[in-house]
Amino acid sequence: MARVKIPIGPQHPALKEPESFRITLSGERIVETDMRLGYNHRGVEKAAEERTYVQDVYLLERVCGICSHSHSTCFAQAVEEIAGLVVPPRAQYIRTLIAELERIHSHLLWLGVAGHEVGFDTLLMYSWRDREVVMDTLASLSGNRVNYGMNTIGGVRRDFTREQLDGLLKVMDVLEERTKYYIEVATQETTLINRLSGVGSLSHEDAVSLGAVGPTGRASSVDRDVRRDDPYAAYKDLSFKVITDTHNDVYGRTLVRVLELMESYKIIRQIVAQIPDGPVTVKAPRKIPAGEAVSRYEAPRGEDVHFVKANGTDKPERVKVRAPTLANLHSVSKMLENNNLADVPITLAAIDPCFSCTDRMIRVREVSGTKSEILSWESLRLFGIGWYLERGVDFSALNARLTRLEKK
Amino acid sequence: MKKPGKMVCEVLKASLKKPATVRYPHVKFEMPKRFRGKLKFYPERCIGCKACMRDCPSNAIKITKVGEKRFEAEIDLDKCIYCAQCVDSCPKAALEATTEYELASTDRRKLKVIFHAKPPEATDAVAPEKDTPEDSV
Amino acid sequence: MAWPLFWITVFPGFLFLCLFAWAMEYVDRKLYAKLQNRIGPPWFQPFADFVKLVSKEEIIPTEANSLMFKLMPVLALTAVLTAFMHIPLWSSKPIISFEGSVIVVVYLLTLPTLAFFLAGWSSSSLYSTIGAVRTLTQLFAYEVPLLLAVLAPALVAHTWSLGKMVEFYGAHPLLTLPNLIGFIVALVALQGKLERVPFDIPEAETEIVGGTFTEYSGRLLGLFRLAIDMEMVVGASLVAAVFLPFGFSLGPVAGFVLYLVKVLFVVFLLALLRTVTARLRIEQMVEFCWKFLAPAALFQILLSLVINRIV
Numbered sequence: 039m040a041r042v043k044i045p046i047g048p049q050h051p052a053l054k055e056p057e058s059f060r061i062t063l064s065g066e067r068i069v070e071t072d073m074r075l076g077y078n079h080r081g082v083e084k085a086a087e088e089r090t091y092v093q094d095v096y097l098l099e100r101v102c103g104i105c106s107h108s109h110s111t112c113f114a115q116a117v118e119e120i121a122g123l124v125v126p127p128r129a130q131y132i133r134t135l136i137a138e139l140e141r142i143h144s145h146l147l148w149l150g151v152a153g154h155e156v157g158f159d160t161l162l163m164y165s166w167r168d169r170e171v172v173m174d175t176l177a178s179l180s181g182n183r184v185n186y187g188m189n190t191i192g193g194v195r196r197d198f199t200r201e202q203l204d205g206l207l208k209v210m211d212v213l214e215e216r217t218k219y220y221i222e223v224a225t226q227e228t229t230l231i232n233r234l235s236g237v238g239s240l241s242h243e244d245a246v247s248l249g250a251v252g253p254t255g256r257a258s259s260v261d262r263d264v265r266r267d268d269p270y271a272a273y274k275d276l277s278f279k280v281i282t283d284t285h286n287d288v289y290g291r292t293l294v295r296v297l298e299l300m301e302s303y304k305i306i307r308q309i310v311a312q313i314p315d316g317p318v319t320v321k322a323p324r325k326i327p328a329g330e331a332v333s334r335y336e337a338p339r340g341e342d343v344h345f346v347k348a349n350g351t352d353k354p355e356r357v358k359v360r361a362p363t364l365a366n367l368h369s370v371s372k373m374l375e376n377n378n379l380a381d382v383p384i385t386l387a388a389i390d391p392c393f394s395c396t397d398r399m400i401r402v403r404e405v406s407g408t409k410s411e412i413l414s415w416e417s418l419r420l421f422g423i424g425w426y427l428e429r430g431v432d433f434s435a436l437n438a439r440l441t442r443l444e445k446k
Numbered sequence: 447m448k449k450p451g452k453m454v455c456e457v458l459k460a461s462l463k464k465p466a467t468v469r470y471p472h473v474k475f476e477m478p479k480r481f482r483g484k485l486k487f488y489p490e491r492c493i494g495c496k497a498c499m500r501d502c503p504s505n506a507i508k509i510t511k512v513g514e515k516r517f518e519a520e521i522d523l524d525k526c527i528y529c530a531q532c533v534d535s536c537p538k539a540a541l542e543a544t545t546e547y548e549l550a551s552t553d554r555r556k557l558k559v560i561f562h563a564k565p566p567e568a569t570d571a572v573a574p575e576k577d578t579p580e581d582s583v
Numbered sequence: 584m585a586w587p588l589f590w591i592t593v594f595p596g597f598l599f600l601c602l603f604a605w606a607m608e609y610v611d612r613k614l615y616a617k618l619q620n621r622i623g624p625p626w627f628q629p630f631a632d633f634v635k636l637v638s639k640e641e642i643i644p645t646e647a648n649s650l651m652f653k654l655m656p657v658l659a660l661t662a663v664l665t666a667f668m669h670i671p672l673w674s675s676k677p678i679i680s681f682e683g684s685v686i687v688v689v690y691l692l693t694l695p696t697l698a699f700f701l702a703g704w705s706s707s708s709l710y711s712t713i714g715a716v717r718t719l720t721q722l723f724a725y726e727v728p729l730l731l732a733v734l735a736p737a738l739v740a741h742t743w744s745l746g747k748m749v750e751f752y753g754a755h756p757l758l759t760l761p762n763l764i765g766f767i768v769a770l771v772a773l774q775g776k777l778e779r780v781p782f783d784i785p786e787a788e789t790e791i792v793g794g795t796f797t798e799y800s801g802r803l804l805g806l807f808r809l810a811i812d813m814e815m816v817v818g819a820s821l822v823a824a825v826f827l828p829f830g831f832s833l834g835p836v837a838g839f840v841l842y843l844v845k846v847l848f849v850v851f852l853l854a855l856l857r858t859v860t861a862r863l864r865i866e867q868m869v870e871f872c873w874k875f876l877a878p879a880a881l882f883q884i885l886l887s888l889v890i891n892r893i894v
Contacts, residue, residue, distance in 0.1 A: 042709065042713075044709050044710075044713075045709075050792065051788050051789050051792055052789045052790065066865065066866075089503065090500075090501075092501050092531065093501065093502070093503040093531075094503075096503040096527060096529045096531065097503055100527070153861070154789065155789050156789075156861045156862055157780050157781070157783065157787065157789070157861050157862025158780075158860070158861035158862070159619070159780075160453060160457065160618070160619055160858050160859065161453075161861075163619040163620065163621060164456075164460075164619070164620070167466045167620060170466070174478070177477060177478050177481055178478035178479070178480060178481075179480075180480075181480045181481055181482040181530065181543070182481065182482055182528070185527075185529075187482065187529045187530065187531075190534075195534055196480075219456070222452070223452055223453060226448055226449055226452045227448075227449075227450070227451075227452040227453065227860075227861070228448045228449065228450040228452075229450060229781055229860045229861040229862075229863060230861045231448060232861075232863065232864075232867055233861055233862070233863070233864065378864060378865075378866075379713070379790060379791070380784070380787065380790050380864045380865065381864070382790065383789045383790055450859075450860065451856075451859045451860065452859070453858075453859045454855070454859050457618045457619070457855070457858055457859055458618070458855075460617075460618060460619070460620040461614075461617040461618045461620075463620060465616075465617070465620055465621050465622045466620045466621065467620075467621045467622045469622065
């Protein structure tokens with residue numbers, strides 16, 4: 039059959055955020071995938087260099103809506119390590135509590151999105167209805183449904199009363215019952231299993247060599263979880279299981295996420311029982327002394343890495359964010375081989391993509407061919423002006439007018 | 447054991463329960479007490495240290511001095527990210543986050559909210575606030 | 584007064600079918616929402632959607648075959664309307680009745696599917712071509728079980744005319760019970776013909792944007808949506824007439840009310856099927872239809888032949 043090149047994205051109903059995947063089809067079989075990233079680049083890392091550390095906590099929280107607490111905690115941990123601050127234990131427990139609540143809401147969201155991608159809108163409505171319980175809890179605990187603003191350099195900003203923490207236990211009971219029902223649906227509903235099994239296969243060797251992290255990797259038996267391997271916050275005092283699965287396909291990823299939900303409920307119950315009393319923050323200096331730190335965090339999607347370099351002023355010198363989706367995207371072309379066009383949306387959704395997290399500046403070193411170069415801020419600006427002038431577009435008049443308007 | 451139509455019982459039971467969705471905007475929805483909504487400024491407590499301006503991630507608040515120990519605040523509702531860092535930074539608790547969240551507007555000018563300073567005390571009969579030309583006559 | 588003109592345009596023709604189709608779409612969407620624990624749309628939503636679509640601009644792509652593009656919604660609408668004329672609604676005398684009307688109705692219901700295919704093909708856009716090919720592949724899967732299931736009761740009644748079938752079953756009501764397997768097969772195959780979940784593969788929104796209807800907008804899309812709603816009513820009426828042939832001799836008013844109840848029941852079953860399943864892939868659907876539906880329909884035919892010998 040003749041080959042057809044079909045674009046999935048940048049705008050497509052299957053994608054919640056824009057990225058471009060150009061798929062070559064032969065009939066309904068996928069032959070080749072061509073990925074182009076960068077549609078959600080906002081210059082977050084550059085913006086972080088122009089703001090103080092206190093402001094940066096809020097900026098980095100808005101890298102992603104669903105894993106916002108992950109990014110702000112990871113950043114705060116890196117800065118606290120450079121400044122040598124010791125965060126009080128109650129603050130660590132509160133950070134862990136919000137982290138697990140975020141994991142619950144992210145996995146429930148994923149369950150709904152997966153249902154929608156295979157046309158099972160009922161699962162979407164039911165799992166998002168139960169997610170509302172978590173969102174209301176987060177709103178009453180932290181002050182907002184997303185972008186919780188709990189972290190500050192040196193601890194957390196709010197404290198919880200005993201009643202609020204005990205109220206959490208009732209919420210966990212409700213959610214546990216509902217999640218058990220979803221496990222039943224995921225393992226017994228024939229049409230759902232037909233769509234999820236055998237789709238998007240990634241063998242264990244490929245997962246290790248392509249660097250799959252989080253539930254995507256754990257469904258291919260890659261036994262890595264930062265919470266257990268490199269404990270941060272309060273995780274060394276808590277006991278939980280790391281869920282791995284041997285199915286190697288989308289069905290395995292579903293099972294890993296749903297079972298991780300059950301583990302999160304257990305963790306939250308332990309936190310409510312064990313949380314120590316004490317202060318929730320230490321005073322942090324405005325100017326962080328010079329130094330570098332790398333901080334890792336297990337976001338709902340996988341391992342999140344932040345690198346912060348301080349130089350003694352109140353603004354960081356360099357902040358680098360490596361989101362988990364960037365590590366998982368490399369596996370997508372491998373997963374899509376020999377699948378049908380109908381499997382593309384669910385395979386993409388199974389790595390739980392968050393393209394807002396992903397799009398940062400990366401320097402690619404060519405093994406052969408043209409060399410890459412890095413332009414400074416000023417030379418990039420002049421390059422842009424020259425590019426447009428070559429094509430006959432002159433912005434100088436518009437720029438002069440804008441400067442005049444601003445001065446008024 | 448695989449069976450098609452696993453959700454039939456749950457779905458039929460749910461059709462008899464109250465719906466989980468709400469007829470917003472005909473039915474108002476209240477946010478919990480600690481929700482970070484629109485800011486409120488108490489001009490009588492402000493001392494003009496401008497710590498809020500320094501810590502604001504988006505330059506949404508501006509404190510200007512309009513008289514002796516009297517300050518007014520101008521808040522840009524479209525720049526504010528409702529993080530309430532200014533509430534934490536203020537040493538005199540002059541800022542507070544309310545639970546108001548329906549702040550959309552079709553006119554950009556309405557999104558600049560100015561909290562005026564309180565007028566001077568009425569017992570200042572000896573020295574009026576403004577130097578009017580008649581006084582010098 | 585020219586009675587046939589009244590029957591075709593007003594009742595039970597075009598106007599009645601329009602209003603009934605919108606009412607049934609409302610019932611279907613409201614049931615879907617209630618089963619998902621939501622509120623659902625208000626009663627005038629399908630009519631409001633139609634008015635909105637008709638008032639929008641029509642955009643016809645330059646590569647598309649303009650004549651076919653504009654003709655296909657009209658073809659689908661005409662075929663569905665003509666089929667409705669043959670179905671006995673509340674008395675055993677439909678507007679048009681002759682020997683062989685069962686086969687003609689099933690044939691006329693195939694025409695909208697061909698119209699969808701030609702619409703997608705003449706749009707010459709990438710997504711609509713894939714959707715068009717999927718429509719035809721799906722047609723090969725559900726058409727045979729649907730035809731066999733609808734013909735089985737006709738075998739027992741010794742007639743190909745829908746009106747005479749209804750009279751026969753009115754005289755021997757117990758003979759509808761062995762048709763139960765055929766009823767279930769016809770319902771599932773009808774869900775495939777109407778291209779609803781789990782068989783909405785040709786218009787899979789998350790995979791191929793809009794499928795056959797990707798390039799359609801404005802008035803033409805409004806007519807297509809109306810044709811799809813009417814197809815649901817006609818299909819449900821056919822299933823109700825063939826498998827639930829009760830109360831056709833109760834007189835016009837009681838018969839009409841019973842007809843509404845029967846169609847509501849069939850629509851409820853279709854909405855329930857839509858709620859509890861996920862969408863299948865095209866090869867899974869073809870496999871399912873040929874492995875399960877077609878043998879079930881053949882079994883029903885065998886059963887009907889045996890009863891035919893006995894009765």
